[in-house]
Amino acid sequence: MWTIFMALILGALLGWSNKLPGIFYKYTDKITMVGLMVLLFSMGISIGNNDQILKHLNSLGIKALAIATFSIIGSVLVIWFLQRKIFRGGEN
Amino acid sequence: MSLLIIASVLLGIIVGKMGILAGFIQYIDLISTLALNLLLFSVGIELGRNKEIWQRLANYGWRIILIPLGVALGTLLGSAFISQAIDLPVNQALAVGAGFGWYSLSGVLLNELVSPELGTIAFLSNVFRELLAVIIIPLVALKFGSLTAVAPGGATSMDTTLPFVNKAAGADIALMAFISGATLTALVPILVPLFVNWPL
Numbered sequence: 626m627w628t629i630f631m632a633l634i635l636g637a638l639l640g641w642s643n644k645l646p647g648i649f650y651k652y653t654d655k656i657t658m659v660g661l662m663v664l665l666f667s668m669g670i671s672i673g674n675n676d677q678i679l680k681h682l683n684s685l686g687i688k689a690l691a692i693a694t695f696s697i698i699g700s701v702l703v704i705w706f707l708q709r710k711i712f713r714g715g716e717n
Numbered sequence: 718m719s720l721l722i723i724a725s726v727l728l729g730i731i732v733g734k735m736g737i738l739a740g741f742i743q744y745i746d747l748i749s750t751l752a753l754n755l756l757l758f759s760v761g762i763e764l765g766r767n768k769e770i771w772q773r774l775a776n777y778g779w780r781i782i783l784i785p786l787g788v789a790l791g792t793l794l795g796s797a798f799i800s801q802a803i804d805l806p807v808n809q810a811l812a813v814g815a816g817f818g819w820y821s822l823s824g825v826l827l828n829e830l831v832s833p834e835l836g837t838i839a840f841l842s843n844v845f846r847e848l849l850a851v852i853i854i855p856l857v858a859l860k861f862g863s864l865t866a867v868a869p870g871g872a873t874s875m876d877t878t879l880p881f882v883n884k885a886a887g888a889d890i891a892l893m894a895f896i897s898g899a900t901l902t903a904l905v906p907i908l909v910p911l912f913v914n915w916p917l
Binding site for chain 2: 632633634635636637638639640641642643645649650653656657658660662663664666667669670672673674675677678679682685686687688689690691692693694695696697698699700701702703704705706707708711712
């Protein structure tokens, strides 16, 4: 948790300082993508390695998917409302 | 891009299921942590470079806190709305929703506090939220405006889904997504036990 903050702050300070060589910025996109794929691959292994989760995937999966879907719909709608009512000035 | 993500997860599940790389399992936590730090480091560089973001953020002021509160409110309304259709008590559906995508913590919490069944639902639901967020963020940003890109990821907007917000909505919205995700992350261990103990 704290190391995450520190990584972000350290990156932000380095970016802010403009002291990194220009060529470095060309690779930040690729670094981001590779880091993400490693993360998702590791998450997949955690799921595949857990028999309990695989066994319950069908029976509980539908309920889980329903909550996830409606959580996303609800939160998008509320933020959409906020964007129209409050954040109009900051929007593009 | 989305295909690459789904492929990464599926490949991981297959590898995990088949027990290939069994010796690798013990290093997953370490590797995930390192990958996450690398990811956030590069996102940090992007944020730091774009100095006008901080100027804009100062212009928003106190209103920034409305974003995580709005994501939380919408999540809980959506969870409560669907609870009856999936035969779950309202408070249990709210507790699952209040994981805000943080599947590891909400799964463990509900496994301990309620039942392994609800723990599994919480784990899966929040995994699904993260996966669906990755897929839907670009669409949502396009159809509903860039600010709504902070909503689908919930708490994961501060780490795993942050790069997608950054890509779909720009670095200034990504900064708000980070603040929103960090606030929601702090709310998870408070709200989940609260809803479990809320008699409904």
